[in-house]
Amino acid sequence: MNFYKSGEIMEDNDLLKVRLEKIAALKSAGIDLYPNDVRPKNTTAEILAEFGNSEAESLAELTQPFSIAGRLMAVRNFGKAAFVKIQDRKGQIQSYIAKDILSENAFFVFKKLDIGDIVYISGKLFRTKTNELTIEAHDLRLLSKSLHPLPEKWHGLTDVETRYRQRHLDLIASPAVKEIFYRRSRIIQLIRQFMDKQDFLEVETPMMQPRAGGAVARPFKTHHNSLDMDLYLRIAPELYLKRLVTGGMERVYEINRNFRNEGISTFHNPEFTMLEFYRSYATYEDLMSYTEELFAFIASNIFGSLKFTYQETEIDLTPPWRRISVKDALLQMAGMDKSALENHTRALAFARGVGCDVKDTDPLGKVLMAIFDQVVEKKLIQPTFVIDYPVAVSPLSRRSNTDPNIVDRFELYIYGREIANAFSELNDPADQRERFLQQLKERETGDDEAHEMDEDYIHALEYGMPPTAGEGIGIDRLVMLFTDSASIRDVILFPLLRTKQDCGGSSNN
RNA sequence: GGGCUGUUAGCUCAGCGGUAGAGCAGCGGACUUUUAAUCCGUUGGCCGGGGGUUCAAAUCCCCCACGGCCCA
Numbered sequence: 372m373n374f375y376k377s378g379e380i381m382e383d384n385d386l387l388k389v390r391l392e393k394i395a396a397l398k399s400a401g402i403d404l405y406p407n408d409v410r411p412k413n414t415t416a417e418i419l420a421e422f423g424n425s426e427a428e429s430l431a432e433l434t435q436p437f438s439i440a441g442r443l444m445a446v447r448n449f450g451k452a453a454f455v456k457i458q459d460r461k462g463q464i465q466s467y468i469a470k471d472i473l474s475e476n477a478f479f480v481f482k483k484l485d486i487g488d489i490v491y492i493s494g495k496l497f498r499t500k501t502n503e504l505t506i507e508a509h510d511l512r513l514l515s516k517s518l519h520p521l522p523e524k525w526h527g528l529t530d531v532e533t534r535y536r537q538r539h540l541d542l543i544a545s546p547a548v549k550e551i552f553y554r555r556s557r558i559i560q561l562i563r564q565f566m567d568k569q570d571f572l573e574v575e576t577p578m579m580q581p582r583a584g585g586a587v588a589r590p591f592k593t594h595h596n597s598l599d600m601d602l603y604l605r606i607a608p609e610l611y612l613k614r615l616v617t618g619g620m621e622r623v624y625e626i627n628r629n630f631r632n633e634g635i636s637t638f639h640n641p642e643f644t645m646l647e648f649y650r651s652y653a654t655y656e657d658l659m660s661y662t663e664e665l666f667a668f669i670a671s672n673i674f675g676s677l678k679f680t681y682q683e684t685e686i687d688l689t690p691p692w693r694r695i696s697v698k699d700a701l702l703q704m705a706g707m708d709k710s711a712l713e714n715h716t717r718a719l720a721f722a723r724g725v726g727c728d729v730k731d732t733d734p735l736g737k738v739l740m741a742i743f744d745q746v747v748e749k750k751l752i753q754p755t756f757v758i759d760y761p762v763a764v765s766p767l768s769r770r771s772n773t774d775p776n777i778v779d780r781f782e783l784y785i786y787g788r789e790i791a792n793a794f795s796e797l798n799d800p801a802d803q804r805e806r807f808l809q810q811l812k813e814r815e816t817g818d819d820e821a822h823e824m825d826e827d828y829i830h831a832l833e834y835g836m837p838p839t840a841g842e843g844i845g846i847d848r849l850v851m852l853f854t855d856s857a858s859i860r861d862v863i864l865f866p867l868l869r870t871k872q873d874c875g876g877s878s879n880n
Numbered sequence: 881g882g883g884c885u886g887u888u889a890g891c892u893c894a895g896c897g898g899u900a901g902a903g904c905a906g907c908g909g910a911c912u913u914u915u916a917a918u919c920c921g922u923u924g925g926c927c928g929g930g931g932g933u934u935c936a937a938a939u940c941c942c943c944c945a946c947g948g949c950c951c952a
Contacts, residue, residue, distance in 0.1 A: 385924060386890055386906060445916085452912035469912060486905075500913045523891040523904050525916050530891085532947045544891090634881090637949080728952075858948095871946055 390518050393483045397513070402480060405515060409491045411440040416461030418496070419504065427498040437506055438493035439464065440514060442543060443486055445524060453481070454505070457492060462546075466492050466506040467499070477511045486524075487517030487543075535866055548861075554673065555850045555862055559626060561669050562646055562846075571622040571648060576611035578604060578628065584828065585609030585767070587820050589632040591641075604630035608647050609767065609841065610828045613796060616649050617836040624648035626846065637858040638788060641867050644846040651837040655779045655795045658840045659756050662783060662791060663690035666754070673853055681786055681852055688754060694781075696759035697743060705746040712739065732816045736761025736776070751784035760794075766806040766822045768794035783844075785852060793842030800832040 397404060418437060422430060441459030451470040456463050470478050472494075484490065494509040522528035527544040534541040534548075541548050563573065581600065583590035585607030593602050608625050615623050626646045633639060650658070666688050670677050677688040701707045705725070711717040718738045722729045727741040739761060751757070760780040762770065768778035780794035797803050807829070810822040850862040860866035 384890075389906065447914045447917050448911085449914075449917085450911050452914095454914045454917085456915090465915080467913075471912080499915095501915070503913090503915075505913090520890045520905055525904065526892040528891075530887090530947090532887090533891095535947090634952090726952080869946065 386520055387518055390485060390516065393485070394516055397480065397483050397516075400476075400479065402476075402513070404513070406512065407514075409438075409440060409512060409514065411438045411459075411491060413437050413439050414461040415439055415441065415457065415459050415464040418464060418506075419462065422496055422504055425496075425504075430496045430498060430504075433496060436493050436509070437496055438491065439466075439506065440491045441489065442517075443484055443488045443490050444521075446484070446486060454499075457490065458543075464506060465499075465503055466494070466508050467497075468508050468511065473508060473511060477508075480513050481511055484513065485517060485520075487519070487521045488513060489515035489517070531860075532868070535860060535868055536871070538864055551850075551854045551856065551862060552864060554854050558669055558673065558850055558853055559846065561672050562626065562665070565665050565668050566624050566648065569622065571624045571650075572620055574612070574615060574620070574623050574625055575627065576608045576615070576625060578630075580605050580611075582823050582825055584823060584825050585611075586629075586631075587764070587766075587822060589820055591630050591632045606631050607645070607843065609843075610825060612647060612649050612841070613836060613839070614828070614831045616651055616796075616839050617831050617834055621651035621837065621839075622649070635867065637860070638848065640847065640859050640863055643859070643863075645843050646846055647841065647843040649796070649839050649841040651839045653840040654838075655758075655781055655793050655840050658793045658842050659692075659694070659781060660690070662793070662842065662844075663688075663692060663754075669849075669853065679853070681855055682857060684752060684786065686753065686785060686852070692754040692756055692783075694756045694758055697739060697757060697761070697777075698759065700747045700757060701739060701742060704750050705742055707742065718742070730817070732813075734761075734763040734813075736763030740764050748784065748789070749787040752786055755784045756781045757784060762806075763809075765794065766810050767797055767803075769797045769799075770802065788848055789845070790848050790852070791842055791844040793840065796836065796839045796841050798832060798836040798838060800829050803832055804829055 394404060418439070439457055439459060441457045443455055444458045444463060445456040447454040453468040455466050455468060457466055468478075468481055473481065491512040491514055492506055492508045492510070494507045497505055497507050499505050522540060522544045528534055528540050542552075566573070579593065579595075579602040581602060583603035583606045585605070586609065588606040590603040590606050593604065594600070595602055607629055608627065612623055612625060624646060625648075626644065628642050629645050630642050631639075632641065635641065650661075653661075667677055667690065670679060670688050679686055679688075695703075698712055701712060702709065707718075707721055711721050713735075715735045715738070718735055719729055719731065719733075722738050722742050722745075725742060725745050727738075727745050729738050729741050733741075743757075758781045759771070759774075759777045760768070760782075762768075762776055762778055765778040765780050768780045771777045771779055778794060778797075780792075782789050782793075783791035797806065807822060807824045811824055813821040814823075847859050847862050850856070851859060854862060856862050
């Protein structure tokens with residue numbers, strides 16, 4: 372909605388009209404409607420932390436003035452006095468407004484305030500009759516007028532569509548939502564701390580790539596005009612990070628967005644955040660321990676424990692986590708028999724029997740993984756490393772020394788969801804070329820997600836990449852776990868939605 | 881892509897063939913220690929959009945838009 376048209380504010384309902392009239396009254400009383408000269412000295416949380424337990428007598432002895440700024444969230448009015456709640460970035464505190472304490476001018480401003488306005492209050496601390504720590508307002512200023520009413524004070528904002536499209540309202544109305552994003556930031560800080568302590572270097576690699584490599588997924592396509600060149604939003608940073616490893620950056624990591632042009636669900640957003648890291652002179656087995664340590668580090672900092680509840684299920688991160696091979700998982704958890712594991716025709720039949728959409732041309736490894744995704748995945752509730760992946764679905768992983776049909780790779784599952792994917796990196800350029808050629812064949816049979824040939828990358832490998840292991844961890848899914856969020860949209864500030872007219876001027880439009 | 885489900889006042893919701901409702905917010909009034917303050921009064925709606933059925937549609941049917949959950 373555009374409220375400003377040729378300098379005039381359009382009136383779209385009575386509520387707005389009333390507020391505009393208040394603005395006019397304040398303006399004609401000579402009051403600056405958008406002042407920026409105040410500097411609040413305190414936050415609500417600081418005051419509550421420092422004086423939350425102080426007795427009334429010791430508060431009375433305090434000589435320094437306190438000042439806060441924030442959004443007016445509640446007004447309990449008594450005519451010549453009132454109690455109000457002010458909310459800043461850290462929390463809420465009560466303030467007492469009284470006509471015989473404030474200046475006439477400030478009290479006039481108070482009478483024109485609405486819930487939702489941004490205000491500044493300074494004064495002294497005291498305790499009310501009900502013993503609540505309160506700021507007695509000696510000065511009050513309006514800093515910014517809110518033209519629209521806030522969501523209802525008791526139920527808050529529950530319409531999920533409005534919550535996502537107008538996240539500002541969600542954040543104002545729901546402290547718990549704000550808390551999720553504070554925790555998200557904290558988790559990412561902890562990851563950086565952990566990586567930095569291990570001497571990893573944080574880097575940034577291209578998001579726009581001439582070839583979308585490093586994963587199996589459909590990319591978004593874009594175009595650079597002056598170079599007249601098609602580009603893809605990256606589906607993974609992998610091939611660039613490994614070039615850095617080849618260049619001598621033996622331990623690197625990147626925390627940034629990947630983009631995949633695929634369906635949207637409670638576990639998938641088209642753009643999502645990934646931690647990807649590479650460690651030279653290590654194997655995927657080393658990374659299993661490393662991952663256990665990383666998760667334990669995060670959990671103990673967030674929860675003070677390695678056990679926590681996700682969607683009413685207790686998750687226990689105490690190492691070591693269960694390890695199971697893809698084949699054993701299929702035998703034990705999908706009810707396949709040994710012969711079907713090795714027989715293409717029987718595997719296909721089994722896959723179709725459990726509802727997988729597989730093609731006759733799909734290699735055996737791919738068929739097995741389809742069955743795994745369909746049947747086994749959702750059963751892996753406690754943290755589990757699934758190991759020994761088929762070569763066919765792992766074009767960038769190092770072959771096992773004991774079985775050339777499988778690779779040194781694991782995926783981590785928690786609560787039935789893939790959280791991490793890691794492998795010992797394939798650093799044999801000849802084998803890498805062969806794998807790309809195999810992927811090209813699958814592309815020809817109609818798999819448009821198969822990996823493309825990347826000669827530049829092979830050329831880089833030909834200079835010699837140290838033996839290295841690498842891992843990607845989905846940050847959004849990790850944050851879901853640690854915030855008990857059921858949907859990925861609850862841990863992404865602005866999840867992708869279809870554009871919609873007339874929804875309040877959201878940035879998603 | 882398929883199934884189920886939702887869209888009614890600024891917000892939270894009820895109403896499910898017969899004149900559109902409540903609470904909160906707002907507005908007017910009373911009130912200088914409240915905690916979802918209280919008390920009295922009161923404004924506010926293209927019932928998501930379009931088509932149909934019917935004497936009559938928020939309500940039944942169809943299409944569309946935008947969500948949610950589940951499945952692929």
